[in-house]
Amino acid sequence: MSEDPFRLPGLGDDEGGPERLQKVLARAGVASRRVIEDMIVAKRVSVNGQIATLGDKADPLVDTIEVDGSVISLMPDAITYLLNKPAGTITTSDDPQGRPTVIELVPAEPRVFPVGRLDFDTEGLLLLTNDGGMAHRLTHPSFGVEKEYLAHVEGAPKPGALRILRQGVELDDGVTAPAQAALIGDNMIRLTIHEGKNRQVRRMCAAVGHPVLRLVRTRIGPLADRQLAPGQWRSLTNDEVIGLQKSINPNTAPER
Ligand code: URA
DSSP: OOSOTTOOSOSGGGOSSOEEHHHHHHHTTSSOHHHHHHHHHTTOEEETTEEOOTTOEEOTTTOOEEETTEEOOSOTTOOEEEEEEOTTOBSSSOOTTOOOBGGGGSOSSSOOEESSOOOTTOEEEEEEESOHHHHHHHHOGGGOOOEEEEEEESSOOOHHHHHHHHHOOEETTEEOOOOEEEEEETTEEEEEEOOOOTTHHHHHHHHTTOOEEEEEEEEETTBOOTTOOTTOEEEOOHHHHHHHHHHSOGGGSOOO
């Protein structure tokens, strides 16, 4: 069992650290190991933006591998849904209290799991996938994927409150990282964060004197969809998957 609480299932037996690049790419269906070796020698393969050399290793769970400039999906059968989560649903596969779950809103097969968590009362965009590697990269704070929220709050925030939201708010579990915060209506804040502390937006807004009345996630990295009604879902397009992978900042990946 992994020690990392952000590590998610989905990579099967191959979960487990760096492997030879040609092995990882052959498993992803790019070509045979022999041909991939030639591609590496021809400088057609890069890992996290660096041209690879023969003998290099990569971790399918962490690294972004490109061939001829295109990001390679390390799990060819991966499926990822974008769901507009309605309020009053729980972000889990199974709720012992019998409350409606987000899993009940998407197809039962192939089995997917939510990427990160939205609170029971929070609405908006949520990804569900069977691709453990992508889920890991999207949820681990060290990869810095942006999430944008619209928060309808009590009271009318003044510039000072917005400044604190931007600079960092002192919470029980530490100070929040710099964020973007803009007032887009008398009681409406647009907040963009790239961490995933529990109930972070609600706690940040409450800490500056403006408890949240309604919270909607409107963007995950480059993904937004204003046409998706609450409770509706759709599969990501190939271009969206590539855009999402590109939004994962490999330079902030954990050291190994
Ligand atoms: N921040 C929160 O407070 N709640 C969520 O559901 C997501 C982010």
